[in-house]
Each structure stands twice: as C-alpha cells, then as structure tokens.
Amino acid sequence: MAIKPNGKSPVTSDHDDKIMLFRDVTPGPHETQLRFRLIHFWEAWNPLKKTLIGVEMLLIDEQGSVIQGFISPSRIERHLSKMKPGSLYKLNNFYGSSNKTMYRVSDHAVTVSFSWNSELSVLEDSPTLLMKTDSVFIPLRNFKLAVIAKETSLVISVITHTI
Structure with a gap:
C-alpha cells in the first residue's frame, strides 16, 4: 500500500486479512472479521415491559x-433479513x-454484538469448511421432565447416602 504525500496511508475496506476466531473475542470494539455459521436465533423480550430487547443468536x-x-x-431490520439458520x-x-x-x-464470557458500523454478508466460498451442525431441539416440556427426573433421582441419591 503506497503512502500518500501527506504521510498517511489510504483507508482500505478489505477486511479479509484480519480474521478473528471466537476464542480471541474480548470485550470492546473490534475492527476485524468473524466467519461463522448461524446455528439458531430467537427474539428476546422483556416480560414485564413487553418490549423487544433484541435478537439473540448462537454462532459457531x-x-x-x-x-x-x-x-x-x-x-x-438491517441485518436479520439476510440471516438464515445453517448459512x-x-x-x-x-x-x-x-x-x-x-x-x-x-x-464464552463475551457476546458478539452488532454495532453501528457492522457489515454482515453471506460467505459464499469458505476457504475452510465450517462444519454443518445437526441441531436437535428438545420440546420444552420434555426438557422440563428430564430435569425433574434428574433432580428427583439426585435428591433420592442424596437422601439414601445421608441415612
């Protein structure tokens, strides 16, 4: 990259040379690129005020x-229209x-938050294959029953050990 006569470098919009992995994400602003597969997303609502907090996502x-x-x-509105689970x-x-x-x-202790200058685009050709995940979603009722069964057996186990 050539230096301008005033000694400053031109601004480039090429982000491909700075790719960050999730393990390296820390609190604060990042002017770099993340590459990921969207596993799932859902709306987060404040149940008391009945207002939308935002959209939560799970990324890999x-x-x-x-x-x-x-x-x-x-x-x-700017980003969600482009997003589809599995892409x-x-x-x-x-x-x-x-x-x-x-x-x-x-x-991970950090959440990737889309900021005012975030640019999201579909990754057509990934140089490294991002594994497709087969997500299994368990109905909430079945999950609650499994948790209750696990807690009940744990309580019974603790009671028998203390007697």
Missing part, C-alpha cells in the same frame, strides 16, 4: 467454538460485550 466458527450473538432492536456469514466490525452468567447460552 471454523474451529467448532460456539459464541452468543446479539442484534439490538434498532439494527434488526455461513462474515461479519466485519462488531463489539464484544461481557455477558452475565445467568443469561449466557454458550461457554
């Missing part, structure tokens, strides 16, 4: 690391937000 990168994603209500995407520019453990849907 080429190394199989999973991270939570978030789009605020003001940015949903590959690249996201240029984002903000790493620390998340609370009680709201965390992945092991």
Whole structure:
C-alpha cells in the first residue's frame, strides 16, 4: 500500500486479512472479521415491559467454538433479513460485550454484538469448511421432565447416602 504525500496511508475496506476466531473475542470494539455459521436465533423480550430487547443468536466458527450473538432492536431490520439458520456469514466490525452468567447460552464470557458500523454478508466460498451442525431441539416440556427426573433421582441419591 503506497503512502500518500501527506504521510498517511489510504483507508482500505478489505477486511479479509484480519480474521478473528471466537476464542480471541474480548470485550470492546473490534475492527476485524468473524466467519461463522448461524446455528439458531430467537427474539428476546422483556416480560414485564413487553418490549423487544433484541435478537439473540448462537454462532459457531471454523474451529467448532460456539459464541452468543446479539442484534439490538434498532439494527434488526438491517441485518436479520439476510440471516438464515445453517448459512455461513462474515461479519466485519462488531463489539464484544461481557455477558452475565445467568443469561449466557454458550461457554464464552463475551457476546458478539452488532454495532453501528457492522457489515454482515453471506460467505459464499469458505476457504475452510465450517462444519454443518445437526441441531436437535428438545420440546420444552420434555426438557422440563428430564430435569425433574434428574433432580428427583439426585435428591433420592442424596437422601439414601445421608441415612
């Protein structure tokens, strides 16, 4: 890249040379690129105020690391129309937000938040194959029954060990 006469470098929009993996995402702004497969997304609502908080997502990168994603209500219209579960995407520019453990849907302590300058596009040809995941969704009723059964057997186990 040639230096301008004033000593400054021209601004480039080529983000392909700076690709970050999920394991390297930290809190704060990032002017780099993430490549991922969208596993699933859902709306997050405030049940008391009955207002939309945003869209939560589950994302997986080429190394199989999973991270939570978030789009605020003001940015949903811009980005959500391009998104389809199972598809590959690249996201240029984002903000790493620390998340609370009680709201965390992945092991990573940071959420990838779409910011004002985020650019999302479909990743047509991935140089590294991002594994397609077969997600199995368990109905909430069955999940609750499984948890109750597990808790009941744990309580019975604890009671028998203490007697």
